[in-house]
Amino acid sequence: MPKADIPTRSVSFRMPVSIYEDFQAIATLHGMDLSALLNSVCVEALPGLLRWKAEHETEVAAARLSQLSELLATGSKEEAIAALRKLSDQLHDVHMAIIERHP
Numbered sequence: 001m002p003k004a005d006i007p008t009r010s011v012s013f014r015m016p017v018s019i020y021e022d023f024q025a026i027a028t029l030h031g032m033d034l035s036a037l038l039n040s041v042c043v044e045a046l047p048g049l050l051r052w053k054a055e056h057e058t059e060v061a062a063a064r065l066s067q068l069s070e071l072l073a074t075g076s077k078e079e080a081i082a083a084l085r086k087l088s089d090q091l092h093d094v095h096m097a098i099i100e101r102h103p
Contacts, residue, residue, distance in 0.1 A: 050101075057094055061087065 015023075020034075027037040064087040071080040 054094075057090070061090055061094075064090065 023037055024034055027034045064083060068080060068083040068087055071083050
């Protein structure tokens, strides 16, 4: 897909001046503007951040599954159904995220 066809969104944030100056110097050294450098840093960091997110979602799903097992053994039917719905919703969200990332 040509670069012009990729939808973009503006992002604004604050950073300490010393870090800004370091990034600006690196961007200048590589003949790019600060925005291009920050985009590059974000693209490089994204796979690790997505793994971190997936690990967290897995841990949450495991905790909910454990909670569901406990509720099935000791809780009421309504509590178990509510826990199952939460787990199902989370699994659906993960499924949709996978589909969006890997069409």
